Amino acid sequence: MKHVPDLSSDRGFGSDGRTVRTTDDGTLNEVDENAVETALLLKEAAQAAGTPAAEVIALTLGPAPAVDAVRRALQMGADSGVHVCDDALAGADYAVTARGLAAAVRAQGQVDVLVTGMAALDGLGAVLPSLLAADLGWPQLTVAGEVTLTDGVLIATRDVDGATETWRATPPAVVSVTDVANSPRLARMKEILAARQKPVQTVTAADLGLTEADLTVRTAVRSATRRPEPEPEIVADDGTGGQQLADYLIAHDLLIKESR
């Protein structure tokens, strides 16, 4: 899961091209709540099918405040947490983030399903699930609107780019879910109190055996400039609002033209 800057906060970049984060403006990436819910449902299904030892581990990679994302998952019902936190990971691109998370997954021993949200609301890249699957060599069931685990088999349905697909995978596998996959449960006071006692392990890049090559980014932000605040041209509709809208489109050459 990912701890992302609050959407309504003033987000920006520092002079080093990295996202500026403050401790008080972060939040758990919203669709990651659906990922946590999926994990909890899969655990409950496994327990009902006779696997009492099933557990949910909440995993994140990020600076110190990112542990809040893990805490949120523990409050929802996850059993324990892992926070990959290391200055060596500052400025991590997709590749380094995926390698760090994949290494943390391997360090857990036997993991059957890695569940993520389909995208992070701050970047909307939506590539981490695929990078994790590639790194781990696991099949992926991504952008799933529905996922089940029955008799040791994962079945997921996704609706993407005009096609509806149903995929089957045997664990271990990577699953990414959309917000239609389920309704995340609300943390109850009892769970919130219990979450304080749950273990959260903080691990460094060295703990995970990540080498310098593993930590070398393949992309870097070269420049980041704040766009000038738009100065909207606002007109009050006095009966000619529609005509003015049409005139705006015409005057700014915004009607579709034949391009071929």
Added chain:
Amino acid sequence: MTTVLVPLDQGDQPLRPATLEVLTLARDLGEVTVLAFAEPGEELLTDLGRYGVGRVLVTQLPEPATSSALVGQAVASAVRQVSGAVVLLPSTFTSKEVAAHAAHHLQAGLLIDVGDLRLDAGRLVGGKRVFGGTWETECAATTEVAVATVRPNAVLPTAATTPATPQVQPVTTEAAAPAGLELLERQVADHSGDVRPALAEAAIVVAGGRGTFGDFEAVEELADVLGGAIGTTRDCVDEGWLPHEAQVGQTGTTIAPRVYIGAGISGAPHHVGGMSAAGTVIAVNLDDEAPLVQLADFAVIGDLSSVLADAAEALRAYRDER
């Protein structure tokens, strides 16, 4: 000369606007080679030639041929064979997955949803608008080989000044789906009868929000006059007013049209995150303090049904005069 590889995410279907945009950008970076997963017909080859494609590699994929992991490996394999330096794809969900797998296998820098591209000292540099459209960033690959996905409507598709005659070359690519993965069912929605363009790639999007109170007639009328797609917000989908496929936002469709018109939409962060790469933003709203009005280029404060209907009528009149 840099070799730019463009995988075709289609069979022998006519090229989509998003692919034409990618080919237009690719041509400025180097020599364009297309990777096709089906034998191209005469018509497709002619179209590729018009866009300056000099070579078409054709490869056959094993099943499940729509597995992103498998296609990504095939792309990586083809790039190695032609010593490609850049892979370009349109920013669809599946293409982004393919891009991720290809980048992993090539150990390449990965740029996602970029709007413009250039080579600087042999490194691919892409521009991208982030944080709800408030910042403009430039991201560079630090590797010799780079993979990038291009957001729709980043450029106007333009044919090459000199058409090429593509050489068709069969290649064998190495690719296998991960063990344990199986495609059980795949249904492609039939859009042949659609009168409107696909939301994700539309050059013009007219979106209606809660302020429509479920009546999208004026939204649809203006969209049809403009040849645009219909979009909406998450709460309208929750109300059952429009299907989920019309939802613009984080968990819906991310759009980057040339023109976005938001009617009766306040501009919640969810929605804005999905449309902030739009070229020109127009808002129609009763509330002049709505966030979308504040980030718009042009806004009309008024009742959306009459404003949109009047705009549609004015545009029809303008067309008829020409």
